[in-house]
Amino acid sequence: MPAAIEIHDVHKTFRKKVRALQGVSMQVDPGQIFCLLGPNGAGKSTLVKILMTVIHASRISGTMLGMPIGHKPTLRRVGYLPEHHRFPTFMTAEQALHFYGALSDMRRHDRRRRIDAMLELVGMSGWRKHRVGTFSKGMQQRIGLAQALLHDPELLLLDEPTDGVDPVGRREIRDLLIHLRDEGRTILINSHILSELETICDQLAVVVKGRVALEGTVDELTSGRRRWIVSYEGAGPEWDAEQIRQDGRLTQVVLPGAAARDVQPVIDRIRAADCVITEVSEVRESLEDLFMRALELAGEDDAATPGAAKGSDA
């Protein structure tokens, strides 16, 4: 099955000075949730805008849904939620959805049907006749998601989809994204909230200073850092110094890269020493750890530093 997005050597330089993207290449497989991570100014939003033809790339090759990047008719099959989007404030939720649906070439009767369904999906059915200008940030975000989904796209590009949404709403959006993925849609998410992406992300790329520092499936990227930890109380058996660490009254045996089978003899030894095992857990590298590792790899030690480079190689 061809990739949903496949891009090579994407460059973007603004006003011949700011090098926002410096040779980004990546592949998003169909039916996956792909997370694009990176510090502020790394070029993530620029990349998404290039895919959506909002920004012209200085250089690009690749395809989206099998068609060259920039092919306008393909955008009928793509849903997009920009960061900090703003709807015409004088429009009602229904009018706004009609407008954006029509811009995606949806016929009126299709729009009517889908608007009902989408407002229901994002929990805004009761607000269809209210002006968008009166909505809270979270409600506008829900309408934003509804417009991105309105034309039943195969591919969704979401830039900070949970921005301004309360915890309950975030959970609902997360569940919705999983549901959409399970329906076979491909989703590319740009987000800063790594903990949210942790549970839903299948593939990811970390962009730093306009370059991809890390890319792959979550399993691939974190498997090397997987470990088991057995915590117990009391004076136990002797271990190699690098294998244990002390956490108050607890002793922890750390088994990097071990499988569950490898943990069993360790448990047996502790039990034989008549110690009380308090916890046995498999620990994977978190997205935050992965993110920080990517920054280190890219030589970026401060995540808050804007990533775009000025002038020559930064």
Place this chain on the structure above:
Amino acid sequence: MSTWIAILAILRESWLTLRAEKLFKLVLGLNLLVIVAYASIGFDATGVSIFFGLAHVDSEYIHEGTSLAKTLYLGIYSAFIVNLWLAWAASILALISTSSIFPSFLKEGAVELVMSRPTRRSTIFFVKYFGGLLFVMVQVGIFTLGAFLAAGWRVDVWDPAIFLAIPLITLFYSYLFCINVLVGVITRSTLTALLATLLFWFATFSIHTTDQLLTENLFRFQETAIRAEKRIAELEAERDTANAEQDTKEADNVEHWLQGPQKEAAAAREAVEQLTPWETTMGIIRTTIPETDRTLALLHRQLERNSDVSLFDLMTGRGFDDEDDPPRELNAEEVAQRKVLAQENQIPAWQIIGKSLIFEMIVLGLTLWIFRRRDY
């Protein structure tokens, strides 16, 4: 078909945007007030009534059923209401309302939602542009309908040429709006776009007025020179007669009187020589800018085509059919004004509109080029 769905959606969005503007309702209200004031002017057997009879002006010549009444009524519409109200006050209000169309559309967060669609940027641009002109079209449309009904009711003239105000005012407005859009697209600032447009308008107005004044003065001095030379010829004939009759005193007197017209003719010829290069230069400058004034004047030209008397004649006390009190001779200034008017009326409409549209197309082409290439 798919493009039409998007085009209609953008037009509808423009309409909703305009309808949401408080100024739209304000201008509509003011337009209705002006039309009611226009409709309040009526004619009876003894003269003209104003404000539905609140005031009355007796007139022997302008009263119910006369062609002068028709000329006056349509002249008030084309020369004053259209030229002053629609072309100035209402246009300024329209500019204030529509200046925000492109800057608002290009704001971060709003523009991405539209540019990321299958619709081409050029289509979005032109439909948005046309959407801005909708403001004027709707306002002038309602206004002219009122004027048409008022003219039919008051002077029994049911002239569809009144509706020409819709395309002509829209054209006039589009010459200004293209500058507004150009600056709006470049700066994304409503205020800058508005100020730049007003400045451009002021510049075109100044150039047109200067050109017209120069032409008018050139004609006036030419007329003065002709009249002075005619007077010189008459006096020289009188002097020759006196000399022939050997009336030296009379001949000396005439010789003395000759000095006035001779000085006047010399001064006028000198003024013509001085003004001619300026008038030519200003004419050349004028060819590079849109014909705002002349486009509006086309309406007046059309409305006068069926009248027995022109508004100019009416304003200069001519056209009154009175054998006992024949009209006075026009002075040099009035002759010059009449010549300018005649010269203006000679310019074909296609030339006025065509030249202005070429200017507009160049500006729009440049704006579209920027609009399409830009990153949002």
